[in-house]
Each structure stands twice: as C-alpha cells, then as structure tokens.
Amino acid sequence: MSTAPSLSFSISNKRKQILICDGFIFQLNRTRPRLKYWRCKDRTCSAYIHTDHKNQYVGKSGDHNLHLPVPEQVEVALFKEKVKERVLKETTAIGKIYDKEMASLTLSDGALNLIPLPEEAKASLNRLRRQTTPPLPTSSFFDVPDAYSTTTTGAHFLFSDTVVRKKRVILFATDEQLRMLFSTKTIMIDGTFSACVPQFDQVFSLHCVKFSMCYWVVAWSDCYNIQACLRGIGCSSSTS
Numbered sequence: 533m534s535t536a537p538s539l540s541f542s543i544s545n546k547r548k549q550i551l552i553c554d555g556f557i558f559q560l561n562r563t564r565p566r567l568k569y570w571r572c573k574d575r576t577c578s579a580y581i582h583t584d585h586k587n588q589y590v591g592k593s594g595d596h597n598l599h600l601p602v603p604e605q606v607e608v609a610l611f612k613e614k615v616k617e618r619v620l621k622e623t624t625a626i627g628k629i630y631d632k633e634m635a636s637l638t639l640s641d642g643a644l645n646l647i648p649l650p651e652e653a654k655a656s657l658n659r660l661r662r663q664t665t666p667p668l669p670t671s672s673f674f675d676v677p678d679a680y681s682t683t684t685t686g687a688h689f690l691f692s693d694t695v696v697r698k699k700r701v702i703l704f705a706t707d708e709q710l711r712m713l714f715s716t717k718t719i720m721i722d723g724t725f726s727a728c729v730p731q732f733d734q735v736f737s738l739h740c741v742k743f744s745m746c747y748w749v750v751a752w753s754d755c756y757n758i759q760a761c762l763r764g765i766g767c768s769s770s771t772s
C-alpha cells in the first residue's frame with residue numbers, strides 16, 4: 533500500500549489557493565460535493581490530485597510525463613506568501629519586510645533568479661496593503677487605530693490626543709524621539725496643508741539635528757496654535 537504524498541498549500545499572486553506536492557504546483561480546477569480536483573499548473577500536463585474538503589489527500593490521476601518538478605517555483609510561491617502575510621498583518625515598511633524575508637530564507641540560485649526585485653514587487657504589495665489601511669476619516673471625531681498608536685516594536689507612539697480651543701490636536705512621538713528632541717540644540721519646524729485631510733488644518737512636524745543628521749521627532753495635526761502644542765510636549769513657549 534503506497535503512502536499518501538505530503539501536501540502543502542500556499543496562495544498564488546491572484547490570491548487563489550494552490551497545492552504543492554513533490555515539487556509540483558497544482559491549481560484548484562473543480563469542486564464537487566465530496567472532492568476537490570487540483571490540476572497541475574503546467575497546462576500541457578494531465579496530472580491531477582484529489583482531496584477532500586479538509587484538503588486531505590484522496591487520490592491522483594495522470595502523470596507529469598512532459599515536464600520536471602519546479603522546486604524553485606515552489607520556493608518563490610512560499611516566499612511570496614510569507615511576504616504577503618506580513619504585509620497584511622504588519623505596518624513594517626514593505627521594502628524592509630522583503631529584504632528580511634530574502635535574508636532569512638535559504639533560497640536556491642534558481643529561486644533567487646525568479647523572485648522579482650523589491651522595486652518590481654512594491655506596486656502590487658502596496659495595493660495589497662491599502663486593502664488593510666483604514667479609510668480616511670470623514671470627520672475629526674474618530675478613534676486612532678491601535679496600529680497607529682504604537683510602533684512596530686510596541687513602543688508608545690500616540691503621545692497626545694486633545695482638544696485645544698475646539699480644535700482636535702493629535703501628537704505622535706515616541707519617548708526616544710522626545711529625548712532626542714530635548715537634547716538637541718537645533719529644532720526645525722515644518723507644516724504642510726495640502727497633504728492633510730479636509731477635517732484638519734495641517735500636518736505639522738518637528739525635526740531635530742543630531743550628529744549632522746536631521747531626524748523627524750514629533751508630528752501633529754490640526755494645530756493652529758503652535759505654542760500651545762509646544763507647551764503640550766514640554767517645550768518652552770519661547771521656542772521659535
């Protein structure tokens with residue numbers, strides 16, 4: 533009696549489930565009340581795998597007579613799935629996720645040649661991430677989502693959320709950024725109006741210069757009273 537082959541599953545570029553078996557990739561071809569029929573991804577091939585609806589192996593038909601296994605394509609599919617999973621779950625920069633996953637996986641030379649460059653993959657991954665991005669608020673009354681209240685390392689990021697003279701003021705900064713701000717001799721202030729959603733007046737940011745580098749340290753929205761906000765983070769009102 534032959535043992536059932538080991539099956540694993542992944543997600544294709546088109547967000548469809550694929551089946552991986554012995555270095556071959558199968559796509560779901562038909563679904564019947566009791567069985568699912570998975571056809572080899574190579575359209576010239578007549579190999580099928582049958583599973584039940586819990587994706588347990590039931591049987592197979594046909595053979596891969598006309599082509600060899602594609603282990604490097606399997607590696608690429610697993611790599612892409614891992615990247616997409618992290619893009620959907622995390623707020624880490626997409627380029628950083630891509631680089632980290634490439635470094636953490638031991639990919640064959642064949643797979644490395646098939647994996648798109650980060651710049652090529654970025655557009656589709658950005659589209660994917662936008663699916664999880666909350667819609668822009670339609671008023672200034674909304675809760676700041678948890679994903680924007682803390683950093684990826686879990687540090688506190690939403691520093692203050694108050695109303696000043698009937699205007700909502702939201703400040704973002706980590707403790708580390710504030711420490712850097714208070715230890716610098718040079719602070720720069722910048723504001724932008726065009727990048728702000730209509731319910732807010734502007735996005736304002738504080739930058740400090742340290743080690744000859746300029747660092748973004750605090751940002752806030754809807755601040756028409758700059759001195760009130762500077763006092764809010766503990767800066768002297770004489771700051772100019």
Ligand SMILES: [Zn+2]
Nearest residue numbers: 572577579596
């Ligand atoms: Zn085949």
